[in-house]
Amino acid sequence: KAGVTQTPRYLIKTRGQQVTLSCSPISGHRSVSWYQQTPGQGLQFLFEYFSETQRNKGNFPGRFSGRQFSNSRSEMNVSTLELGDSALYLCASSLAGDLNNEQFFGPGTRLTVL
Amino acid sequence: AQSVTQLDSHVSVSEGTPVLLRCNYSSSYSPSLFWYVQHPNKGLQLLLKYTSAATLVKGINGFEAEFKKSETSFHLTKPSAHMSDAAEYFCVVSLTGGGNKLTFGTGTQLKVEL
Numbered sequence: 001k002a003g004v005t006q007t008p009r010y011l012i013k014t015r016g017q018q019v020t021l022s023c024s025p026i027s028g029h030r031s032v033s034w035y036q037q038t039p040g041q042g043l044q045f046l047f048e049y050f051s052e053t054q055r056n057k058g059n060f061p062g063r064f065s066g067r068q069f070s071n072s073r074s075e076m077n078v079s080t081l082e083l084g085d086s087a088l089y090l091c092a093s094s095l096a097g098d099l100n101n102e103q104f105f106g107p108g109t110r111l112t113v114l
Numbered sequence: 115a116q117s118v119t120q121l122d123s124h125v126s127v128s129e130g131t132p133v134l135l136r137c138n139y140s141s142s143y144s145p146s147l148f149w150y151v152q153h154p155n156k157g158l159q160l161l162l163k164y165t166s167a168a169t170l171v172k173g174i175n176g177f178e179a180e181f182k183k184s185e186t187s188f189h190l191t192k193p194s195a196h197m198s199d200a201a202e203y204f205c206v207v208s209l210t211g212g213g214n215k216l217t218f219g220t221g222t223q224l225k226v227e228l
Contacts, residue, residue, distance in 0.1 A: 035216075042218055042220050043204065043218035045216060058215070092158075102160050103216070104160075105158040105159070107155075107156065107157045
C-alpha cells in the first residue's frame with residue numbers, strides 16, 4: 001500500500017504570493033491533518049479534515065486554509081505569504097479519525113519564503 | 115488545555131546503554147499519549163501509543179513507555195541503544211474523543227555514540 005504522498009516536496013516563493021500544497025492520504029483513509037514544523041515553534045497543528053469537513057482547527061491566522069475532496073485528498077493554501085511561513089508542512093492520514101487509528105505522516109513539503 | 119513537556123532537548127548515550135527520554139503531560143481529561151520518531155529528512159513514525167489500556171506500552175524497535183498518572187509522566191525507554199536510534203523523538207498528547215488534533219512536545223534529539 002502506498003504511503004502518504006505530498007506534493008511538491010520543495011517550494012520557493014516570495015513574500016505576498018500564495019501557495020497550495022497537496023496531500024494524498026493512504027487509500028481508504030478518510031482523515032487528513034496538517035501540521036507546520038519550524039525550528040522555533042516546533043510542530044503545530046493547523047487543521048484536520050474528515051469526510052470533506054473541517055473537524056478541528058489550530059491557532060493559525062485565516063491566511064491558512066484547507067479543503068478535502070471526495071476522494072479524501074486534501075490541499076492547504078497559504079495566502080499573502082510571510083517570511084515566517086517558511087517551514088516544513090506535514091500532513092497525516094488515518095482511517096476514520098479515531099485516536100485508536102494510527103496517524104501516518106507524509107515526508108512533508110519544505111516551503112521557503114524569500 | 116493539554117500540553118506535553120519534554121524535559122531534555124538533547125540526550126547522548128553510548129551504543130548498548132539504556133535510553134531514557136522524559137516526558138510530562140498536562141491534560142484536564144483522559145489523555146491519549148504517543149511517542150513519534152523523526153529521522154533526518156524523513157517523515158514522522160509512530161513508536162507507540164497509550165490510550166487508557168495497559169499502563170506499560172510496548173512499541174517498535176524495542177522501545178517502551180510507562181504511563182504514570184500520579185506523576186503525569188510518560189517516559190520513553192529502551193534497554194540498549196543502537197546507532198540507528200539516533201533521531202529526534204516527540205512526545206505527543208491528544209484528548210480522547212477530540213479527533214486528530216495532536217499536541218507535540220518540543221522534541222528530544224537523541225545522539226548515540228560508539
